[in-house]
Amino acid sequence: MIYLIIINIISFFLYYIDKRASIKHKYRIPEKILLLASMIGGCFGSLFSMMLFHHKTRHIKFMLLVPIFCLLWLFIILKIDSYI
Numbered sequence: 001m002i003y004l005i006i007i008n009i010i011s012f013f014l015y016y017i018d019k020r021a022s023i024k025h026k027y028r029i030p031e032k033i034l035l036l037a038s039m040i041g042g043c044f045g046s047l048f049s050m051m052l053f054h055h056k057t058r059h060i061k062f063m064l065l066v067p068i069f070c071l072l073w074l075f076i077i078l079k080i081d082s083y084i
Contacts, residue, residue: 004041004077011042015049015056022055035065043069 014037018029034056038046046066049055056062 007042008045011037012045012049019053019055038066038069
């Protein structure tokens with residue numbers, strides 16, 4: 001559970017930093033990194049920051065993949081919880 005909390009905080013800030021960089025026309029975080037952070041468990045932080053900062057909400061792959069990752073992680077969490 002600690003892992004999920006940490007990776008979601010990291011993911012949230014990755015999206016925030018990328019949003020700030022896009023506004024200032026600075027170096028951006030690659031989309032692969034943002035999606036990887038979501039895939040390895042940071043999807044809830046990613047989704048929250050996407051909605052909060054209106055970042056990557058026009059990109060279909062983000063609007064599809066991040067919620068799918070959230071559903072997969074919810075399934076994993078619930079399966080693990082049922083074994084405990």
